[in-house]
Amino acid sequence: MAPPSGTLLAVLLLVYLTALHLSGLALFTRGFLLSRLALPHTTPSTAATTLPATHARAVVLIIDALRWDFLAPAPPRPHSPYHHNVLTLPAHLAAAHPDRAFLFHTYADPPTSTLQRLKAITTGSLPTFIDVSSNFFATAHASSISEDSLLSQLKRHPHRFPHRAFMGDDTWLSIYPDAFSDNLTSPYDSFNVEDLHSVDLGVTRTLLPLLHAQLPQGAPAHAQPFQFLIAHFLGVDHVGHRLGPDHPAMRAKLHQMDTLLRDVVPLLQDDTLLVLLGDHGMDPKGDHGGDSVLEVSTTTFVYSPGPALSQLPTPPPPSLTPHTLYPGSDTPARAVQQIDLLPSLSLLLGLPIPFNNLGAVIPELFWRPGPGGLEAAVRANVHQVWGFLQAYRASPSGGELDDAWDRLERAYVTAKSVGKPPRPDSAGAGAGAGDQARIAMGTAFVRGALETCRALWAQFDVALISLGLAVLLLAVLVLARLYADLARYRAQWEAVVRAALRWAALGAAAGAALGWAAKRTLQAPDAVGKAGLPEWILFGASSSSALFLLLGSFLPPSLSPREPLRWSFDALLACAVIGLHTASFTSNSFLLWEDHVVPYLLLTLLLPTLLRAPAAPTTHLQYRLLGYPLLLAACVRTMALSTVCREEQHASCSVTFYSSATRPVSPAPVLALALPAAWALPSLIQRFLATSKSDRGPAPLFLQYALRASLLASTTYWLLEQLESWPGLNQDRIPALKNIRMSLARILLSTTLIGGYALWALAPPCVELHMREPEPDPQLIVLGYTNAYGALYLLFLLVFYALLFAATQLTGQLVLALFALALLAHLETTDSVRDPVLLALLGHHLFFATGHQAVLSSIQWKTAFIGFKVVTYPFSPVLVGLNSVGPLFLSALALPLLAMWQVSPVLSTQQGRVYVLSDTLKAAVGFMLYHSLVTLSAAACAAWFRRHLMVWKVFAPRFMLSGITLLVIDLGLILAVGVGSAVTCSKVRKMFGTAP
Structure with a gap:
């Protein structure tokens, strides 16, 4: 059997290293980012768990992304004419009917994505960091909620709530597919942010007739058209994503919602409770998902057109009704937790509080004498929360409560005094001082349980975290050894790789068997956390294969070092820069300003070249350096x-x-420069190729026509997208513009992807042959010969570059143009193999400069709709991923240019072996080594600071970005070496042979 080719060996090595990274990341995340355990228990309906219902029906209106200041009675400064004092009816009702209408500033736990917020509103539970991934990628029923919830309690009482209606955001049917009556559901797509009105108009057309169809109060429950109704409006959220909160469309949308409320309120019967709430807020530019103050600030409004909710003459004491200041406001607002609505609404409807709830009842809604008053509500709340804590303590995840259990138990013993019968003299007269004290103790217990679970919810498995860190560390050491060996044995690199793969396979097999045997014979499975048989086999295989490579003498004896390692000033400086970057992860302050740290480190790497320039032997080289x-x-x-x-x-x-922090559109200078930059960039790239005469062959056609057309079409698409948000545009023209934009995007993406790579696959090297015929000997002149590899591979890179250009907004397109010039300038600096560290930093810099940060709120969701009016799988997630991690993938695809640029075929071969492939593999291993160090540092710091205040805000997101980046880089390198480099080397060798 013939030995594998050099390309196959290189790809197999990169695949092995990728598998090593995958195993380390899988083990670490299995221990660090665990999902919350949802207990399957259900709260039964008994006298101890329920109260007499005050209302027979409920209408719940959800306005997606309804930030607190959008309807605050005293909006903050500076006042915005677009979203302040527009939606005014709730504040007016709360002021006019203080016993029946209540408006609350509401805190929504992060992550502030719709699916997680709906889960919290209906179950009263807290999300975990990793839960946010299901919001975008969830398909029908994939995220259905099985734990006890308000919807499941309604379904368990069909005699009282036989008809449950829903209309609006189809996320509800994904998480509760069987909760609503079949003939009373009107779902609408939740991700079509391009459409600002269809969902709201459709919900209104369904909601108002249903309210008009109500029978007079007192009619049998089964005869009424509904007993529970949810209407979820999406327009405010879509305006925010599409145009931002400071836009005339936001004012129009909020006015539409205010008008709707004014139509709904007169149609409510006395036995109906109205709840208006937002699921989350939005940041200054209209996005959400993170934990900024504006994203977690939303609202809850409760209105009873019939019986008063607060019947006592005095309001609840301040200790039970905390207030907060919204940024920019000087008027405190009554503040509640978003999950506080669940126990309150459940008890008002005469239902048990769902089992997993951690919210506390809202005092104002129960401030009345009698058996359904606040003391009874708090008693039921305490009973439910303590039952949940006991069940969670007895579950497999109960160990995370160990440190806090004594404190929780003492608080519960104190809170049980709420269960004592009220004094006879307090009945009907309001709550006395003793009653208020008992109520305060019960509320303090519930709130303390919430804060404890919020602080300790992430169940860290230290054993699995340690195993993952060990594998990531071994991967770094393996990469360091391989990089050194590939540098020393340049001419014999295939033997090095072949031996390394052989020993890695042997070690993986032995380690997997050892892990299986160890798990089967282990007597104390709890000693290593939750590591099951798959984790044992994974760790055994990955760690053993790495150790075989590190400790074994796997190099064939016949190999002798041809190029000894040298520690130059450039290498030492690169190591120092890597050390500084990885060390910065130990400080949350440096992480917060990483987008400023990266360019500083990048520019530091230019110092050696600048210092050597004056000593260059020729003036031309001095100018070049x-x-x-x-x-x-x-x-x-x-x-x-x-x-x-x-x-x-x-x-x-x-x-x-x-253009500003509140308007997600491009600045005016960018609009002016976008088209000229797209036009000029292909010519500038061709000028770089002209220095080596490699602007020949297919290069002019590819650059001047194919690439230029793609870049201009991409810029035109985003200009049309921005034109749709121009206030002066005739609104009747928007549908036509949208159709043009959608068609342009589809043609652009398909022709760039298919046509671009087809053109490159058929293209010959970028050279031109001339026959000079002087007497007596004719000569063959090959123009572009000195850069035959680099020019052809550059065309391969530019196809993906054009795809990324299409998925990047206008400001990012200018940044991408600058990146192309920076990359070519780096390649032209020297004629030797270039430093992969500088390219790695340049990729990080491109990520930040194209509008991204290591936070969820920086994801540019509008890219999901490039070419599509609604979310379309798998294209929409791919487009968002292309926009988000495409800059990093581009840097990985560009790496072979470090070994190919300005390398002629005669210098790249010896005895038929292509040095370009060897040098590319060495650069790829060095590139991997840099990103592996960054990922190891991010993971280690996230683990070390796992109880740090900033762990979920700073350290965990940065680790997630590093882990995703590492895998993206690995995939990019496999494609770069296995496809781009392999085809390029094959074409050049086919044309020139080994020594033309």
Whole structure:
């Protein structure tokens, strides 16, 4: 059997290293990012768990992304004419009927994505960090909720709630597929942010007739058209995503919602309770998902058109009714937790509180004498929360409550005094001091349980975390050894890789068998956390294969070092930069400003070249060593002008990626420069190729026509997208513009992907042959010969570059143009194999400069609709991923250029062996090594600071970004080496042979 080819060996090595990374990340995340355990218990309906119902029916209206200041009675400064004092009816009712209408500033737990918020509203539970992934990628019924909830309790009481209606966001039917009556559901797509009105108009057309169809109060429950109704409006959220809160469309949308409420309220009967709430807020540019103050600030409004909810003459004491200040406001607002609505609404409807609830009843809604008053409500609340804590303590995840259990138990013993009968003299006269004290103790217990679970909810498995860190550390050591061996045995690299793969396979087999045997014979399974048989086999295989490579002498004896390792100043500086970058992960302050740290480190790497320039032997080389690094530095600094700000940066950061922090559109200078930049970039790239005469063959056709057409079409798409948000545009023209934009995007993406790679696959090397015929000997002149590899591979890279350009907004397109110039300037600086560290930092810099941060709120969701009016699987997730991690993938695809640029075929071969492939593999291993170190540092810091205040806000998101980046880089390198480099080398060798 013939030995595998050099390309196959290189790809197999990269696949093995990727598997090593995957195993380390899988073990670490299995221990660090665990999902919350949802207990299957259900609260029974008994006298101890329920209260007499005050209302027979409920209408729940949800306005998606309804931020608190959108309907606050005293909006903050500066006042916005677009979203302040527009939706005014709730504040008016609360002021006019203080005993029947209540308006609350509401805190929504992060992550502030709709699915997680709906789960919290209906179950009263807290989400975990990893739960957010299901919001976008959930398909029908894939995220259905099986735990006890308000909807499941309604379904368990069909005699009282036989008809349950729903209309609006179809996320409800994904999480509760069987909760609503079949003939009373009107779902609408939740992700079509391009459509601002269809969902709201459709919900209104269904809601108002249903309210008009109600029978007079007192009619049998089964005869009424509904007993429980949810209407979820999406327009405010879509306006926010599409245009931002400071836009005339937001004012129009809020006015529409105010008008709707004014139509709904007169139709409510006395036995119906109205609840209006937002699921989350929105940040200044209209997005959400994170934990900034504006994203977690929403509202809850409760209105009873019939019986008063507060019947006592005095309001609840301040200790039970905390207030908060919204940013920019000088008027405190009554504050509640969003999950507080669940126990309150359940008891008002005469239902048990769902079992997993951690919310506390809202005092104002029960401030009345009698058996259904606040003391009885708090008693039922305490009973339910303590039952949940006991069940959770007895579950497999109960160990996380160990440290807090004594404190919780003492608080419960104190709170049980709520269960004592009220004093006879207090009945009907309001709550006395003793009653208020008992109520306060019960509320304090419930709130303390919430804070305890909120602080300790992430169940960290230290054993699995340690196993994952060990594998990631071994991967770093393996990469370091492979990099050194590939540098020393350049001419014999195939033997090195073949031996390494052989020993890695042997070690993996032995380790997997050892892990299986160890797990089968282990006497104390709890000693290693939750590591099951798959984790044992995975750790055994990965760690053993790495150890075989590190400790074994796997190199064939016949190999002798041909190129000894040398520690130059450049190498030492690169190591120092890597050390500084990885060390910065130990500080949350450095992580918050990483987008500023990266360009500083990147520019530091240019110092050696600039210092050597004056000593260059020729003037031409001096200019080259000065000019190209300065061009690279100028591009880097200009790219850094494009910023988006994290919440923590806002005091010292100005958003420049968008026109402002509140308008998600491109700045005016960008609009002016976008088309000229798209037109000029192909010519600038061709000028770089012209220095080596490699602007021949297919290069002019590819650059001047194919690439230019793709870039111009991409820019036109985003200009049309921005034109739709122009207030002066005739609204009747928007549908036509949208259709043009959708068609343009589909043609652009399909022709770029299919046509671009087909053109590259058929293209010959970028050279031109000339026959010079002087007497007596004719000569064959090959123009572009010195850069035959680099020019052809550049065309391969530019196809993906064009795809990324299409998925990037206008400001990001200018940044991508600067990245292309910076990359070419780096390649032109020297004729040797270039430093992969600089390219890795350039990829990080591109990620930040194209409008991204290591936070969920920086995800540019509008890219999901490039070419589509609704979310379309799998294209929409792919487009969002392309926009988010495409810059990092692009840096990985560009890596072979470090080994190919300005390398002629005659210098790249020896005895038929292609050195370009060897040098590419070595650069790829070095590139992996850098990203592995970054990921190891991010993981180690997230684990070390797992009880840090900023763990879920800073450290965990940065680890997730590092882990995703590492896998994206690995995949990019496999494609770069296995496809781009392999085809390029094959074409060049086919044309020139081994020594033309």
